[in-house]
Amino acid sequence: MTTITVSAHIQRHIVDADLEIDAASALVTVLFGPSGSGKTTILRALAGLDPLDAGSITCDGEVWNEEQRIVVPARRREIGYLFQDHALFPHLDVRANVAYGLTRQQREDKESRISRALSAAGAAHLIDRHVRDLSGGEAQRVALARSIAPGPRLLLLDEPFSSLDSPTRTRLRTDVRGMLLETGTPAIVVTHDRAEALALADRICVIVDGRIRQVGTPQQVFDRPSDPSVAAVVGVETAVLGEVTGVRDGVTDVMVRGVNLVAARELDSDNSLPHTIGTEVLICIRAEDVSLSVGGEDAISSQRNRLTSRVTNIAQDGPLVRVDLDAGFGLSSYITRPALEDLELAPGSIVTASFKGQSVHLIDRATQHHS
Amino acid sequence: MDTEALWLTARLALLTTVILFVIAVPLAAWLAFSTRRWTSAIEAVVALPLVLPPTVLGYYLLVALGNQSPVGRMWQDWTGSSLAFTFTGLLIASVLYSLPFAVQPMLAAFSGVDRSLIEASSVLGRSWISTVLRVVMPLSTAGLATAIVLTFAHTVGEFGVVLMVGGNIPGETRTLSIDVYDSVQAFDYAAAGRTSLFLLTFSFVVLLTTYMIRRRRVPWVHA
Structure with missing residues (x-):
């Protein structure tokens, strides 16, 4: 070397x-x-x-x-x-x-x-x-x-x-x-x-x-x-390393520190090529794509990723509020002030963070063993 | 037609072209790629023969090559003969007189070579000389061909400088253009006409060739 x-x-x-x-x-x-x-x-x-x-x-x-x-x-x-x-x-x-x-x-x-x-x-x-x-x-x-x-x-x-x-x-x-x-x-x-x-x-x-x-x-x-x-x-609030665990119809399953996520395959972008199981990927999620809710975890939603998370920090950021979460990995969400008040969030609160598969952006990282 | 003058003209033009090619390639490459401040001054000097009356250039050359000048004397001591009114003196004059016709087409072609190709060559470990030989010149074939053709043709056509520096010595300095002048002086219009027609045809063919080279679309020449 x-x-x-x-x-x-x-x-x-x-x-x-x-x-x-x-x-x-x-x-x-x-x-x-x-x-x-x-x-x-x-x-x-x-x-x-x-x-x-x-x-x-x-x-x-x-x-x-x-x-x-x-x-x-x-x-x-x-x-x-x-x-x-x-x-x-x-x-x-x-x-x-x-x-x-x-x-x-x-x-x-x-x-x-x-x-x-x-x-x-x-x-x-x-x-x-x-x-x-x-x-x-x-x-x-x-x-x-x-x-x-x-x-x-x-x-x-x-x-x-x-x-x-x-x-x-x-x-x-x-x-x-x-x-x-x-x-x-x-x-x-x-x-x-x-x-x-x-x-x-x-x-x-x-x-x-x-x-x-x-x-x-x-x-x-x-x-x-x-x-x-x-x-x-x-411009990306969340970027964590994970691994591809499954490739199905138009979606890719990834695992980040024990948490399973679903990523939609997009056309004409990084997710357009099928990933191989076991590939190391960087998972990027923008905070504005993450919405928060309290209660009703069982509801069926088009938002394929629903993670029970704990609020770690709340900070005013321009007109919005940035809520940092521990979802097993660090995740952030941008919400409005009224939303913050309605949800009655404080550090330590338990919320459900949800986002669509399309909001999960996967970036391949070749490793030594990857050819 | 005076075949001796024809042969002499051809020899002069050929030698001038060869010598100028060797001088003009590095000069044009330097002018095209140097960032020094005085490149403009050198460019102006190179272009001088385009605008200077041939008699002026001829006068300076005559003085510089004559027995009174250090160069002329050195040559005289070294070879035992004078430079003025000889073929060698004429050759030196021709090289200077045709310099812009060799340098300018090359300069235009070299400047057109994509800068990143030259940078790629130097990053890949090639020296300046190697880069000119292996990248710049192969990508400037049209410009190089134009330079050769124009130098040759311009030397064939020169008159004023030849008369000043060479005079009119058969077999030594008497070129075709001098021959025409001489024939007219002697009222031999028929001879002058023949030589003139030959030079006219020759010049037309040369220019035609040049423009055909320029128009040829070479696939690997970048815009």
Whole structure:
């Protein structure tokens, strides 16, 4: 397993960020934030593609950037970079594209390296194709193979799936995480897509207006945003890890810390592909989708998820009230003030939290054993 | 038609094209991708022969290549012959005079290469030279072909600079365009007509080729 440490203080345009990467503790770091927040600026500086206005970048004790000076140029950083638009060389075929970054020594076993990289990226069947005949998803897989073929110390991915259609995007990001774990390649991924961040990250850095606002595991960041700006960016109140326990007609059963939930399969989104039993998934539930009731637990409802929960905290949040619950796992609900008064809720009250299967959003997380 | 002049013109144009190709590729690549402040100044210098009267350029070259200049003297000491009014002097003049015709089409083509491809190449460990050879040039074939054709044609057609620097020495500096001038001076309109028709046809074919290259739709050239 590759380990790498990067310590960077990056000032360029609107960005002013301190970044510490330690691949031994988190293999995949996601830089997450809205468009224009400076994520790509950080990534390009790390790659050596743009100079800093001020600051420094050090990798494994070697100085890469010192103030405005690029000490180690991009070509000597031994990194892989996956561009948004794949940036495959249009005049070369797939094989030549993947072989492009191989060093002289690596060229001795060129063919095996090419086929290994292509298989890892799930693109082995494309080896004899020409770049112009590839679909968007295929091109991005080949670009991925090209970036990992020389065995980079660090892989940088710039919104790698943003130009792809939804099913392709979902499949590819699961495969990418699987590939990173299998090859043990440390990676930094830039994305503004919540599902993508959750699916890929071991660690998330939330970036707003050029500043890093919060660093933590996906769970920490999405469960407990450190400030309102992060909360606005992450926008999901509940995100917990669970496991798929059953796949039926249009629904998927999941288990979270002993609690069974039902998730509807949506069309054209993350839930559109059938999950495999035993898959680890991130379960996201937005607080506005959770309604609360007192008594009448036996009533039959279209809300397939009904959980007896204990109120842990009540807080005013704008015009609404946020009620935090313990349903076996942490769950939140947004209700109105009159509703709060009618339900006579207080910390410790027992309520029934209910939400539809469509409100349960599942995000696949590839694990080491997942292929 | 004066075959000696035809042969000399062809040799001059060919050598000028080869030399200019070698000089113009790195120069155009540097102009296309450098972010330094004085690239504009270099661009202006490269384009000067387009607007300068050939006699002005010829005058400066004559002075620079003549026996009174350090360059001319050094050449004289080294080879025993002078640069002015020789084929070598003419070749140097042609290279300078046709420089913009080689650099500008290349510059336009190189600038059109998708920036992320160049970045991809450097992230993949390739040096600047390797990137130009393996990515930039293969994606600029139309521009390179245009540069070659225009350089050759422009050298064939040059007159003022040749007259200033080369004079009119048969077999040494007497090109086709000088031949036309000479024939007219000698009232040999028939000879002038033949050579002129040849040059006219040649120039038309060259330009036709250039525009056909430009119009050809190359599938892997990105917009």
